[in-house]
Amino acid sequence: MTETVLTGKELRWVGKSITRKDGAGKVTGETKFFSDMVLPDMLWAKVARSKCPHALIKRVDTSKAETVPGVVTVLTHKDIPGLNAFGIIIPDQPVLCHDKVRYLGDAIALVAAENLEATERAVELVEVDYEPLPVVSDPIEAMKPDAPKVHSKGNIQRHATVRVGDVEEAFREAAVVVENTFRTGRQMHMFLELEAGVGMLDSEGNIVLYVGGQSPYRDQMQVSRALGISLERIRVISTPVGGAFGGKEENTVQIHLALLAMKTKRPVKMVWTREESGVAGMKRHPMNVTMKTGADRNGRILGNKVQIIADTGAYASLGPTVLDVAIENSCGPYRVPNVNIDAYLVYTNNGVAGAFRGFGAPQVNFAIESNLDIIAEKLGIDRLEIRKRNALREGDIGPFGYRILGSVGIYETLLKTENSDVWTHREKYKATASKPWCRRGVGIVTAVKGFGFGTLPDFGAASIQITPAGKFVVGVSCPEIGQGALTAYSQIAAEALRCDVADIYMASADSRLAPDTGTSSASMALVRGGNAILAATSKMVNLLLETAANILGEPKEHLVLGESCAASRKNTKKSLTYAEIAQTLHQSGSETRVIAGFNVPRVDKPVEGSIEIPHWSYMYASAVALVEVNTLTGTVKVLKFFLSPESGKIINPQSYMGQCEGAIVQGLGFALTEEAQIDNGVIRTNNFTTYIIPTICDTPEIQVDPVETYEKIGPFGAKGLGEIGIIPVGSAIANAIYDATGARIFTLPATPERVYWAIKEKIGIEVNERKGQG
Amino acid sequence: MALESAELTLELNDDATTEDLVNSIPAKDKNYLYIVREGIRLSPSSKLNDGDEILIVPPIAGG
Numbered sequence: 001m002t003e004t005v006l007t008g009k010e011l012r013w014v015g016k017s018i019t020r021k022d023g024a025g026k027v028t029g030e031t032k033f034f035s036d037m038v039l040p041d042m043l044w045a046k047v048a049r050s051k052c053p054h055a056l057i058k059r060v061d062t063s064k065a066e067t068v069p070g071v072v073t074v075l076t077h078k079d080i081p082g083l084n085a086f087g088i089i090i091p092d093q094p095v096l097c098h099d100k101v102r103y104l105g106d107a108i109a110l111v112a113a114e115n116l117e118a119t120e121r122a123v124e125l126v127e128v129d130y131e132p133l134p135v136v137s138d139p140i141e142a143m144k145p146d147a148p149k150v151h152s153k154g155n156i157q158r159h160a161t162v163r164v165g166d167v168e169e170a171f172r173e174a175a176v177v178v179e180n181t182f183r184t185g186r187q188m189h190m191f192l193e194l195e196a197g198v199g200m201l202d203s204e205g206n207i208v209l210y211v212g213g214q215s216p217y218r219d220q221m222q223v224s225r226a227l228g229i230s231l232e233r234i235r236v237i238s239t240p241v242g243g244a245f246g247g248k249e250e251n252t253v254q255i256h257l258a259l260l261a262m263k264t265k266r267p268v269k270m271v272w273t274r275e276e277s278g279v280a281g282m283k284r285h286p287m288n289v290t291m292k293t294g295a296d297r298n299g300r301i302l303g304n305k306v307q308i309i310a311d312t313g314a315y316a317s318l319g320p321t322v323l324d325v326a327i328e329n330s331c332g333p334y335r336v337p338n339v340n341i342d343a344y345l346v347y348t349n350n351g352v353a354g355a356f357r358g359f360g361a362p363q364v365n366f367a368i369e370s371n372l373d374i375i376a377e378k379l380g381i382d383r384l385e386i387r388k389r390n391a392l393r394e395g396d397i398g399p400f401g402y403r404i405l406g407s408v409g410i411y412e413t414l415l416k417t418e419n420s421d422v423w424t425h426r427e428k429y430k431a432t433a434s435k436p437w438c439r440r441g442v443g444i445v446t447a448v449k450g451f452g453f454g455t456l457p458d459f460g461a462a463s464i465q466i467t468p469a470g471k472f473v474v475g476v477s478c479p480e481i482g483q484g485a486l487t488a489y490s491q492i493a494a495e496a497l498r499c500d501v502a503d504i505y506m507a508s509a510d511s512r513l514a515p516d517t518g519t520s521s522a523s524m525a526l527v528r529g530g531n532a533i534l535a536a537t538s539k540m541v542n543l544l545l546e547t548a549a550n551i552l553g554e555p556k557e558h559l560v561l562g563e564s565c566a567a568s569r570k571n572t573k574k575s576l577t578y579a580e581i582a583q584t585l586h587q588s589g590s591e592t593r594v595i596a597g598f599n600v601p602r603v604d605k606p607v608e609g610s611i612e613i614p615h616w617s618y619m620y621a622s623a624v625a626l627v628e629v630n631t632l633t634g635t636v637k638v639l640k641f642f643l644s645p646e647s648g649k650i651i652n653p654q655s656y657m658g659q660c661e662g663a664i665v666q667g668l669g670f671a672l673t674e675e676a677q678i679d680n681g682v683i684r685t686n687n688f689t690t691y692i693i694p695t696i697c698d699t700p701e702i703q704v705d706p707v708e709t710y711e712k713i714g715p716f717g718a719k720g721l722g723e724i725g726i727i728p729v730g731s732a733i734a735n736a737i738y739d740a741t742g743a744r745i746f747t748l749p750a751t752p753e754r755v756y757w758a759i760k761e762k763i764g765i766e767v768n769e770r771k772g773q774g
Numbered sequence: 775m776a777l778e779s780a781e782l783t784l785e786l787n788d789d790a791t792t793e794d795l796v797n798s799i800p801a802k803d804k805n806y807l808y809i810v811r812e813g814i815r816l817s818p819s820s821k822l823n824d825g826d827e828i829l830i831v832p833p834i835a836g837g
Binding site: 088089215218221224225249318321322324325355359360452453454456457458459460461515516519521522532535595596597598599604611612 | 781805806808810812813814815829830831832833834835836837
């Protein structure tokens with residue numbers, strides 16, 4: 001039935017820049033987030049956190065905290081009825097620590113009080129006796145057998161090995177082999193709305209959580225596990241969200257709020273401070289990537305040997321799969337026949353690392369794109385040309401020995417890039433530096449990342465209810481986290497149901513109102529949610545036609561959907577509006593809601609040594625950065641940034657551009673300024689005064705020129721998008737700095753100090769070379 | 775349960791439910807497995823049909 005609706009007509013809503021449903025409220029500040037929520041009789045809550053980065057707990061005494069006027073309750077690990085642990089993949093993080101703390105953010109006690117000031121006083125009065133342990137702050141040191149153990153099983157949480165072909169033989173055959181070590185920083189999400197929410201009990205004693213997150217059902221599961229109560233007794237409402245970027249995929253305040261609401265039987269609100277978010281919140285994994293890459297004299301990559309050491313901090317969170325994505329992307333979107341990868345996920349006392357837009361890909365992209373530039377220079381091959389020669393094509397065997405099933409548009413994005421203004425006129429732009437001591441350069445790179453969970457099983461469901469007025473309520477649990485998903489979902493539903501997009505109402509991100517559509521993560525919300533909606537629209541169309549057929553006395557097969565109506569193919573006067581059909585359904589007491597879902601297509605078996613490699617389909621992009629480097633200070637100004645993603649079908653061009661531009665700006669921070677400095681377990685940069693994110697003043701002229709393709713597993717041919725724009729930014733800027741100065745950057749962010757010393761080192765090498773030549 | 779995907783064929787009684795299925799599979803932690811049919815999560819009491827293809831999803835996420 002769906003086919004009669006979806007084919008043979010021009011698309012009315014899909015592909016149009018429909019104004020964001022949630023846009024006006026967020027732009028004007030009228031949208032109320034859960035951190036703005038105030039309820040009658042509401043308590044405030046705060047976490048008493050560890051003051052030691054690594055220590056045994058000998059005693060916890062809350063008696064003084066309990067005496068603070070206004071304090072209603074103080075909870076410790078003894079008050080947790082279920083599993084005292086959380087973690088999406090491996091529940092290794094205590095809800096409230098009882099015997100050991102592993103980082104400064106570890107939670108030890110919870111305070112609920114009549115006002116915020118009382119909570120602040122009380123957490124300072126929670127007495128903890130510590131027996132300090134040596135702090136493990138260097139992941140390489142942490143891997144040594146005699147290193148102090150963060151967890152009893154050892155500090156190597158995961159060691160993954162992936163082997164394809166014979167990389168040593170490839171190096172023997174290669175015309176050039178380069179080996180370098182690259183390091184990337186610990187980026188923080190810095191969302192405007194901090195980790196926050198309100199927990200309460202409903203009239204039946206069930207827990208209701210209002211917490212901006214990335215998956216209400218995963219939050220429900222983690223709360224259920226910790227409190228030892230059934231899933232059905234926990235309702236999670238996850239929207240609106242004031243920014244997430246992966247940092248709200250893991251549990252933050254949910255379990256604590258649920259515990260306090262159960263204990264006090266009153267609404268309880270918790271809002272982390274910015275500094276608390278810096279201490280306790282998720283961060284991007286810093287990685288050390290040692291990469292040895294060999295190519296033949298034509299620049300074709302023959303082999304890639306990679307060692308990845310990822311610092312996951314005190315707990316695993318999503319680190320095991322972040323490591324897989326790093327492995328998978330370490331060979332770029334290139335034909336690499338021989339691969340040898342060892343990847344380590346290592347515990348330290350450096351906060352906690354987890355999901356962050358790009359999920360391990362930006363770190364390794366920096367390595368492969370730098371090595372490829374070095375190879376191109378050694379072989380005298382143009383930087384764009386070497387990428388074209390190695391680019392994967394449709395139906396190719398990927399670097400891990402599997403055939404790529406989804407669309408592959410990387411070569412086409414390179415063609416777009418070749419014709420872009422910034423690349424075509426690069427010599428003109430490079431020649432016009434603003435000061436005599438400034439140098440300009442361009443960097444060109446590519447990027448790749450799978451969307452979805454690879455070989456891990458995944459699914460999504462959606463519901464659609466027709467209202468008495470003939471409009472539709474669409475239930476999807478993936479939250480809108482700023483990516484424009486709600487509007488895109490509405491466009492997909494309106495297109496398939498042949499109604500006005502204004503007639504679609506979203507029942508979103510509420511575990512009581514919408515079926516489980518999975519997470520808003522892995523650039524997958526559009527594809528998973530959109531396909532789930534299409535499955536549900538198919539059932540709804542069937543319901544509409546069957547009902548209309550009964551009313552009109554026509555065989556269902558003779559009917560077709562028009563604009564918000566069902567009509568006879570033979571006699572167009574015989575038609576019923578959706579409102580008329582809906583009235584019949586509602587008056588007869590018939591079912592007015594349908595639910596349907598789909599299993600996400602995946603390759604059955606993961607590559608040996610991996611958890612989720614390969615993905616069924618991938619996002620691709622090429623990018624160019626034009627920078628100006630002040631050689632006296634080392635400061636880098638990005639002047640232009642060009643991005644050509646392979647896009648699949650673009651559902652909403654305006655949202656698409658917003659996603660790309662946002663990703664590029666967030667990537668600027670990863671490339672140039674953002675690095676949470678942790679010194680012996682103590683974070684030194686935990687607010688906007690010391691942790692510098694890009695502003696509009698730092699934003700370059702951005703041009704996005706997508707290659708529109710058709711992805712066969714996406715709704716209307718759409719692909720994932722959310723992460724691909726950030727992945728090439730660091731590497732493009734690093735390569736541009738080299739082009740400008742001849743100084744190679746091996747550590748991101750490329751802070752002024754690092755760039756300055758890289759230039760000094762390069763000058764020193766040149767001086768020594770001249771001396772050597774006598 | 776290992777993270778790797780796998781397929782297995784199960785023989786269950788005619789009136790088998792999701793709970794029966796969970797009890798019959800070799801998983802370590804069965805409390806929070808999602809049992810999915812045609813993209814929709816089933817409740818523990820949901821009746822299974824002959825020939826159903828069931829997706830067993832540990833509550834994890836990748837990227």
